[in-house]
Amino acid sequence: MNSKTLHKTPLDILNSIFGYPSFRGHQEEIIDSIVAGNDALVLMPTGGGKSMCYQIPALVRDGVGIIISPLIALMQDQVDAMQQLGVHAAFLNSTLTVMEQRRVEQQLQDGQLDLLYVAPERLLQQNTFQLLSQCEIALFAIDEAHCVAQWGHDFRADYLGLGVLHDNFPDVPRVALTATADSRTQNEIQQRLTLTDAHCFISGFDRPNIRYAIANKTAPKKQLLSFLRNRLHEAGIVYCLSRKKVESTAQWLCEQGYTALPYHAGLSSELRAYHQSRFLREDAVIIVATIAFGMGIDKPDVRFVAHLDLPKSIEAYYQETGRAGRDGLPSDAWMVYGLQDVVRMQQMQGESTASDQFKRTERHKLDAMLGLCEVTSCRRQVLLNYFGDQAPDQCGYCDNCQIPPETWDASEAAQKVLSSIYRSGQRFGVVHIVDILRGSDTEKIRQHGHQQLSTYGIGSDISEVGWRSVIRQLVVRGLLKVDLEGYSGLQLEDSCRPVLRGEQRLFLRKDEVVSFPSKQRKRSSKKSDVLPEHQQLWDALRACRKRLADEFNVPPYVIFHDATLLEMLESRPMSSMELLTITGIGDSKLDRYGRDFIDVICRHAEADVL
Template sequence: MSELPQDLLQRVFGYPEFRGPQQAIVEHLAAGNDALVLMPTGGGKSLCYQVPALLRPGVGLVVSPLIALMQDQVDALRQLGVRAAFLNSSLDAATAAEVEQSLLRGELDLLYVAPERLLTPRFLSLLDRSRIALFAIDEAHCVSAWGHDFRREYLELTLLHERWPDVPRIALTATADPPTQREIAERLNLTEARRFVSSFDRPNIRYTVVQKDNSRRQLRDFLQSHRGEAGIVYCLSRKRVDQTADYLVEQGFNALPYHAGLDAKVRAHNQRRFLREEGIVMVATIAFGMGIDKPDVRFVAHTDLPKSLEGYYQETGRAGRDGEAADAWLCYGLGDVVLLKQMIEQSEAGEERKRLERKKLDQLLGYCESMQCRRQVLLAGFGETYPQDCGNCDNCLHPAETWDATLAAQKALSCVYRTGQRFGVQHIIDVLRGSESERIQQCGHDQLTTYGIGKDLDAKTWRSVFRQLVASGLLEVDAEGYGGLRLTEASRSILRNERRLSLRKELPSRKERERNVRGSIVVPPADMSLFGALRELRAQLAREQNVPAYVIFHDSTLRNIAEHRPVTLAELAQVGGIGGTKLSRYGERLIELVREQG
């Protein structure tokens, strides 16, 4: 290496020092060694292969499944003066041929390529005639056949090591529990590679879980403190996406839908707007978002229960990549559990896969119903122990009250048994509360001993009881039938009065609305005028170059300029995120604006 990693980091990227394990990873890879990197979203994974690619002779090949986002990643590198390009199906033949010639002439520092193209005989032949600095396999969890983003092409990437054994490889992911970590290492032939496992904690994200009680209104109330900010709202079905997007537009939010049922051009247009405009709320199925590089997503909201804790972690990780305050908000009910369990049972997957998916869903349900610090439960799912309460989740900020629900549980379990263990929760609640509905009378359930014995509790409280009984394993959903509830072996001890049961008291909806409202970027009032002017300049520069605003500068960089008010190029060079190329390209205009604002 002719240049020290830290000097290159400052010269090109504008950062004075590495974060966490970045420097150790960079030095390990630059020396020609393999690495498996597990680092949370926003932790700076890209630098771990970009810096070594610039330090080593040849081109760094980045394998990524994210075709739609390669353009933005390359735009960001070109802003830094890095010779970067991508090859994927979005390019016309002439442009692709031009990139290939640049590769052969040794004119590229980094080349992003989709796995499907990488594995073609034509492209492998191009690589045989090129000098390769390293292979970076991004989103490495795609290799897991049990995962939520499985890509079959990833299984064939062992070919890289077989064909170029002396070229170092780095596999990176932000989403992998311990079994998935082992699977990545085995499937990519990286069992001997050094592992760098960072904490999965995202301390800037506040986790909140609420129980469904008019989810549209709850979502609207949550979003009130995020008006004008970028965010993602996840829904389970395409229909819910369309309905929710329309509703948010009616409520004055700049919302767009995204799901596989939309025309490809519409999807691409909406994604481009989300990435390049400010304040867009993307309402989407989980088809949207893998590898989203947008740093200023201030919230991720789930209006339905996700399928696993791993998926939930990945989806919420798209918020707050810039390290600023962000929210992860989840609204769910027992109906979500019933629907997801039915989807598992009705799928064509084998029994082993179904068993694993049931286990993952139960793990997520345990997270939702836990009265423990959310961060502790979430990180435990990734094999990490968080030593204290985080102080930045709903359970820490508003500790749950409990009540002795033994008698209520006995009534609920008895009613499930007396009605034949084949009815859903709403029918059971109607029986308990003494409803005079026609269906109850037709079934003869108004003659049962449990009819009307639950009038002391309202329907919302009963829904909470049943949801927690399912989460505790005292009731199970008959997913193969029509979502009826039935007793488990564990319920016997409650019915026989052999143990007491405490359940969570639900927060009044008023408290859900009285959340602590946090600004996304904390800027002192004295600096707000300059900060606003800097954002306007950034937007103008982005429009001129047809790139997202964050590719020019992150909000945190503009905040630092507003705070320190540099008036010389030397002073501006000390601001994090301004490397040599950006300093020469934008420095004079920034300094001029600072001087104008006084």
């Protein structure tokens, strides 16, 4: 029986199918607008409930909801999740056999589907258009809509063709959804998808459960290991820039006792799918990946996202860190970066064959990312302001708020650096300039006669790490530049003159020693820590969930999120009516799994009595 015959209003569907008592934020307003037939552009942070903004209207309106998703590998999990809720969902992609495709197409023609997931390249095929023209369509949902932005961090050419939906299906509402889009990208989405008359809903970009922390890169593997201490039983993602670094980091983490799997475009599609499946279905798996991994990942209990290399923009950083804490529980976004990251990013931009305008845009994005790294005030404020969102002066939850960075008057130190670079001819790199300042006796110093410079040895009171920090911050602030076409020699920018002449004071971050408590996490009403006296029941509930997940061949979170199990742990429901009051439990999941979890809770209660 089609679910549309059982439910009439959006609130009915929210309660009975999804198991939530009320809408959040702008959800109800968005859903009502789409149900009324309006187009919409929805910007909502990851974990904010974007998917319901098209799933519920698709169930209310007549016809099938067509969801355009960029990654084939994720469609199976999305469809599995809907089917567990009792929603008739399917996908069409190249992983299906000819017979399986025909069966889905027949279900579509017979009006048996509520939701159909397709990739953009599949949707744009002529035979798919012909098939859809024979069906009643409730709506088109374009997920990850920022992929249409040609200057964005996740551009996908197939998205450019989706503007034809307006011409071919003018009476069908279209909703474009994304978690990441600055004002420029928002305008590009509307123009390229012909959504100029769409209602815009911007729910804000804040992820209050995520703690942001960024450290100076000194010994990245040791720093990562320190961050991961006490996280042996947590799932997470570690991002690296190169495939080689992905492989070596994953192997090294395994040697340290973690379950770590590599993921990058150089692996076979079968191995990537296998590693992604393990990450989604098993506990405490760490994926070490390039940016090839992550878009649309629905795993709610990713407790951390770590970056061992600098992302190229705040958009990319926000998108990648947003994969942590989708369940709303405390999570961490941790990163280390250094001068070598800045140089590498600038080299990549310089080697690009793109237009000068594109390069300027990329440079501005990188400058904003570097600003986030070097800021001494609240990081969340900088992050949200970048997207035009309001933020308090202090969030109280990022590293800068919890451990305010110490600053120091680096005016004299900067003058020493700038003078050494100028006097040595503006053609030597960081290592040699630091050697000059510290008075090192090296072959290169003697070869060039730099022991005769007036600046030779005038910086022996500052460590090598300290001088590298000064130089990095001077590059980030635009007082120095790196000669990318030469041998990475440091060169003075015109903007350094006031500092060099002593006309302007310069205060820099003091970050020779940076420590980040591995468990200094924000407390909330949703506690992720289970008390010792509740551990036995918690383990039993998780074991029950894992058994059912294996039985139905779905990831455990498709059965119930951790937040739902934690609510069971707290309220101890012992009847179907009591279980139905738990957030995330609707009619379908109550029928499928209710008895199993009630039995676990009842057995635990009996054991306590005995």
